């Protein structure tokens with residue numbers, strides 16, 4: 001079944017929960033306080049009414065005995081204004097109404113006050129009028145609920161203000177809590193994203209204030225440390241393997257594969273830019289004899305020395321490689337023409353002229369024969385160039401070992 005509800009952020013969930021909690025607790029507490037206050041106020045109003053009824057009964061006693069209605073009305077007007085009374089009646093001993101009084105304000109507030117007084121306050125307060133111990137009449141007072149109404153309204157207003165304040169406080173508190181939870185989670189997500197998408201293992205999760213999140217961040221950091229170490233190790237292995245795959249272990253020079261790769265690249269560039277470059281093919285002279293006479297190790301030492309001497313005659317941008325056995329190749333790129341290439345070949349031959357003195361005191365005189373081929377004169381692709389240089393080298397050997405020969409003829 002598909003979940004069609006829109007996902008909520010952690011921040012949204014926590015904020016809503018905080019707000020609801022704050023409002024529910026304030027509403028419950030406020031309502032209880034309001035009810036308790038209303039009950040207390042009701043008791044106070046009832047007591048007050050009884051007191052007023054009693055003192056009114058004393059005050060109108062004479063007027064009731066003499067049936068002075070005008071006096072009674074005047075007394076009611078004077079005494080009851082502002083005493084929280086909605087309606088008052090003064091009756092004689094036979095129950096005839098001598099005078100009655102009603103609160104002047106009959107607007108909506110007055111009507112609601114009367115309604116509240118009728119339903120929430122006790123029965124009318126009665127003050128008994130006696131004359132010489134005889135019942136002369138009675139005073140009945142109904143309470144005015146407007147005080148109660150004002151209390152309830154102001155209480156509700158305070159409750160609303162409290163809800164607003166607690167809502168705002170809830171939001172502030174939730175923000176603080178969120179920053180303690182969400183910020184570390186965001187950091188975790190950023191670090192994980194960088195590791196996954198950008199393969200960047202250098203970022204670390206900063207320590208969080210919450211213990212569980214801090215422990216999680218520490219674990220992630222340790223994992224990243226481990227991954228970084230493994231990555232560094234693999235990179236080292238990779239570099240070593242790449243070097244191994246492209247270099248000759250004896251002389252440390254690039255091998256045939258590397259040479260051919262570079263030659264191909266230089267060839268493509270020269271084809272595009274009408275460039276000129278040269279390939280030298282070098283072969284040691286009578287090398288088998290060295291091996292046979294002095295042993296393989298001496299032969300190896302001679303190969304290393306020859307490699308160094310060739311390298312020492314070249315520019316940084318030129319390439320020398322050991323093709324295998326006692327064969328080397330040089331890529332001179334760029335050159336201005338065949339003359340440049342023959343000049344370098346002569347320099348190499350000249351560099352072999354000084355004897356090589358081994359640790360044993362044995363002295364050897366290295367010698368190489370060189371074939372020179374120039375692009376595009378002697379070959380326009382790699383195979384043709386190498387073949388031309390190889391053939392030229394054999395011609396040099398055939399003519400006189402320790403010399404160089406330039407490939408003959410044009411390739412087209």
Ligand SMILES: Nc1nc2c(ncn2[C@@H]2O[C@H](COP(=O)(O)OP(=O)(O)OP(=O)(O)O)[C@@H](O)[C@H]2O)c(=O)[nH]1
Pocket residue numbers: 250283284285286287288289291295296297298299300303324325326397401
């Ligand atoms: N010491 C040593 N010898 C090697 C190595 N690789 C090949 N060789 C030997 O190098 C010799 C190459 O001899 P060739 O080039 O055929 O003959 P050469 O004696 O140099 O004679 P020319 O080339 O005709 O002057 C062989 O005897 C191989 O066994 C190596 O890595 N170390």
